[in-house]
Amino acid sequence: VEASSFAAGPPARSSARIRASAALFRRPWLRAVMLLSAPGAWFVLIYLAALVVLFLSSLWSVDSFTGKLVHTWTFDNFKTLFSDPTYRTIALRTTGIAAAVTVTDAILAFPFAFYAARLAPRRLQTALFVAVLIPLWTSYLVRVYAWRLILAKDGILNWFLDHIGLGSVNVAYSNTAMWIVFSYIWLPFMILPVWSAIERVPDSYLEASADLGARGWHTFRRVLWPQVLPGIVAGSIFTFSLTLGDFITPTLVGGAGSDFIGNVVYRSVGVSNNVPFAAAFAVVPVVVMGIYLLGARRLGAFEAL
Amino acid sequence: MRFDRSSRRAAGGAVIVTALAVVVAACGGSSSSSSGGSSSSLPTKIGPGEGQLNVVAWEGYTQPQWVKPFEKQTGCQVHAKYAGSSDEMVTLMRQGGGSQYDMVSASGDASLRLIRGGDVQPVNVKLIPDWKNFIPQLQSPSHNTVDGKHYGVSLQWGPNTLLYNTQKVTPAPTSWSAIYSPKYKGEVTVPDNPIQIADAALYLSKTQPSLGISDPYELSESQLNAAVNLLKQQRPLIKKYWALASDEIDLFKNGDAVIGASWPYQTNTLQGAKAPVKDLIPKEGATGWADTWMLSAHAKHPNCAYMWMKWVSTPKVQAQQAISFGETPANTKACPFMDKIQKGACAQYHANAPAAYFNSIKFWKTPVKECGNGKTDCTDYTEWQQKWTEIKG
Numbered sequence: 024v025e026a027s028s029f030a031a032g033p034p035a036r037s038s039a040r041i042r043a044s045a046a047l048f049r050r051p052w053l054r055a056v057m058l059l060s061a062p063g064a065w066f067v068l069i070y071l072a073a074l075v076v077l078f079l080s081s082l083w084s085v086d087s088f089t090g091k092l093v094h095t096w097t098f099d100n101f102k103t104l105f106s107d108p109t110y111r112t113i114a115l116r117t118t119g120i121a122a123a124v125t126v127t128d129a130i131l132a133f134p135f136a137f138y139a140a141r142l143a144p145r146r147l148q149t150a151l152f153v154a155v156l157i158p159l160w161t162s163y164l165v166r167v168y169a170w171r172l173i174l175a176k177d178g179i180l181n182w183f184l185d186h187i188g189l190g191s192v193n194v195a196y197s198n199t200a201m202w203i204v205f206s207y208i209w210l211p212f213m214i215l216p217v218w219s220a221i222e223r224v225p226d227s228y229l230e231a232s233a234d235l236g237a238r239g240w241h242t243f244r245r246v247l248w249p250q251v252l253p254g255i256v257a258g259s260i261f262t263f264s265l266t267l268g269d270f271i272t273p274t275l276v277g278g279a280g281s282d283f284i285g286n287v288v289y290r291s292v293g294v295s296n297n298v299p300f301a302a303a304f305a306v307v308p309v310v311v312m313g314i315y316l317l318g319a320r321r322l323g324a325f326e327a328l
Numbered sequence: 329m330r331f332d333r334s335s336r337r338a339a340g341g342a343v344i345v346t347a348l349a350v351v352v353a354a355c356g357g358s359s360s361s362s363s364g365g366s367s368s369s370l371p372t373k374i375g376p377g378e379g380q381l382n383v384v385a386w387e388g389y390t391q392p393q394w395v396k397p398f399e400k401q402t403g404c405q406v407h408a409k410y411a412g413s414s415d416e417m418v419t420l421m422r423q424g425g426g427s428q429y430d431m432v433s434a435s436g437d438a439s440l441r442l443i444r445g446g447d448v449q450p451v452n453v454k455l456i457p458d459w460k461n462f463i464p465q466l467q468s469p470s471h472n473t474v475d476g477k478h479y480g481v482s483l484q485w486g487p488n489t490l491l492y493n494t495q496k497v498t499p500a501p502t503s504w505s506a507i508y509s510p511k512y513k514g515e516v517t518v519p520d521n522p523i524q525i526a527d528a529a530l531y532l533s534k535t536q537p538s539l540g541i542s543d544p545y546e547l548s549e550s551q552l553n554a555a556v557n558l559l560k561q562q563r564p565l566i567k568k569y570w571a572l573a574s575d576e577i578d579l580f581k582n583g584d585a586v587i588g589a590s591w592p593y594q595t596n597t598l599q600g601a602k603a604p605v606k607d608l609i610p611k612e613g614a615t616g617w618a619d620t621w622m623l624s625a626h627a628k629h630p631n632c633a634y635m636w637m638k639w640v641s642t643p644k645v646q647a648q649q650a651i652s653f654g655e656t657p658a659n660t661k662a663c664p665f666m667d668k669i670q671k672g673a674c675a676q677y678h679a680n681a682p683a684a685y686f687n688s689i690k691f692w693k694t695p696v697k698e699c700g701n702g703k704t705d706c707t708d709y710t711e712w713q714q715k716w717t718e719i720k721g
Contacts, residue, residue: 175582279566294415
């Protein structure tokens with residue numbers, strides 16, 4: 024009995040499979056639906072719906088006495104954001120430091136990536152690649168706390184400066200400390216896209232440029248730079264957006280007056296229980312990032328990703 | 329695959345419709361919140377335990393030292409969620425309709441908010457035998473007893489002290505002016521907490537009597553502005569506003585701060601690590617905290633909660649917690665137990681101090697519109713929070 028059912032099984036099953044695949048072949052839209060339904064549902068439910076809820080709740084308010092949400096439409100949160108200079112300062116500080124970190128990382132990443140991609144021998148190249156990635160294996164928190172110890176008044180940096188006779192610096196718990204730590208933490212995200220952009224420039228272009236009499240600087244400006252720029256912009260999307268959304272580094276290494284947008288959002292939700300105001304402030308980085316991405320697309324960053 | 333224009337538009341429409349459906353569902357869910365809990369009548373005896381107890385507590389308030397014996401004795405498993413500030417405690421107690429946690433160890437600046445918001449329910453103190461051994465000021469204090477109803481039992485209290493590095497700060501400070509004067513510019517640290525405005529107000533009440541501040545938590549608009557201005561002038565002197573006790577400990581250990589506002593807990597920890605620090609209550613007096621174990625209006629395990637209130641009020645547990653955290657027990661019978669655990673602890677933590685000491689501390693309470701004298705022109709806590717963000721910039 025068993026043997027016969029076994030023998031009868033496969034042909035029936037495979038014919039069903041053939042019919043199914045034929046049906047799919049005749050209907051390309053069905054294939055597309057099956058392929059995209061899961062990620063599509065994820066995108067719509069988790070991502071877009073969350074954004075819509077964010078926008079809607081930024082128009083609500085909270086009853087200060089009972090802490091309950093009041094579902095009446097009001098622009099009060101945005102009015103506060105625009106009229107109170109405190110929030111303007113915080114938004115400008117966040118964007119400013121994000122921009123400073125991006126520029127710093129681009130300046131640090133370019134020579135490194137150029138050396139690694141074009142000049143270093145094969146074996147060293149692998150070692151450099153691993154060296155760039157190693158910090159990402161440890162926890163973000165561990166690295167920030169390490170910097171806190173390095174920059175502290177009685178920390179390693181001042182100990183070192185003191186030993187070589189340069190005195191000491193007072194950078195712990197300040198905006199400078201945040202700039203240093205952010206630049207360090209997000210550097211790998213800038214190096215990797217710049218690296219791959221430099222790698223993609225064919226050797227022949229540089230040779231042709233030299234053959235036509237261009238000096239090093241001229242070659243860099245007219246041949247290398249235009250082709251690497253999309254890579255830098257792609258990397259800057261990471262460094263800029265990651266800094267823009269951070270709130271842990273400001274808490275740990277920032278000083279008096281180092282609040283980021285994220286810190287105000289965090290406190291509004293977890294401490295003041297004012298979700299609508301948090302949502303309103305969270306719209307600001309969404310808008311900033313939207314503008315940034317439009318600019319990045321014009322510079323061709325998305326082809327370099 | 330290829331989409332023609334119309335099907336693309338249709339897909340876009342579907343996305344929006346789905347997103348809106350989710351939003352509508354979310355709104356529908358959140359609007360059906362239950363009305364605040366006024367319980368019918370007080371229980372007259374503690375029933376059998378429910379096997380669980382979920383609490384929101386200050387870190388260090390649910391140490392195994394006294395939680396383990398409690399669990400063994402009552403069968404109530406204690407699950408603690410630590411909160412870093414009074415504001416966070418209030419938020420946690422209101423989350424999910426308020427039934428997520430049974431109890432909260434609220435300080436005076438949170439307790440009134442919880443009572444007014446209907447988040448906590450009255451407690452029958454007759455079921456807590458040690459309640460009558462509490463110092464008289466903490467049996468029915470205004471921060472947890474309203475209209476003769478007790479919304480929980482008092483626990484421990486302590487002052488916010490002035491902490492300083494004995495090597496860097498000489499002569500030793502005697503006044504809060506030390507954290508407002510430029511002498512220690514860039515080496516001052518104070519808590520990142522709106523209630524810090526009360527510390528400034530307390531200082532002003534002594535140094536600028538013309539402002540007429542009698543209670544640092546009941547400030548008129550102009551009095552609040554005076555305190556905020558003082559704090560804005562203080563900001564350039566601040567190295568960091570500390571959010572966690574461990575932040576302040578780091579600052580003092582690494583030499584980044586030499587003076588600041590603190591709790592006795594940080595002093596104990598730093599002195600334990602052989603750091604050269606001392607603390608004091610300056611001549612202007614100090615603010616302080618008095619904590620209460622409160623019972624949620626929607627508690628799912630009220631019997632275990634009553635057992636817990638009974639347990640943490642006993643002299644021995646009071647003594648253990650006082651020494652572990654560095655604060656003063658509410659129970660007057662705790663003194664000999666404290667000395668038994670650590671010689672001289674009773675005097676060190678002021679457990680036998682006269683009432684004058686207690687009265688010198690201005691305990692945290694929630695700033696509300698109603699001033700003590702029937703007027704309603706005081707600034708409330710929401711305003712304090714906004715001012716604090718403004719001060720920190």
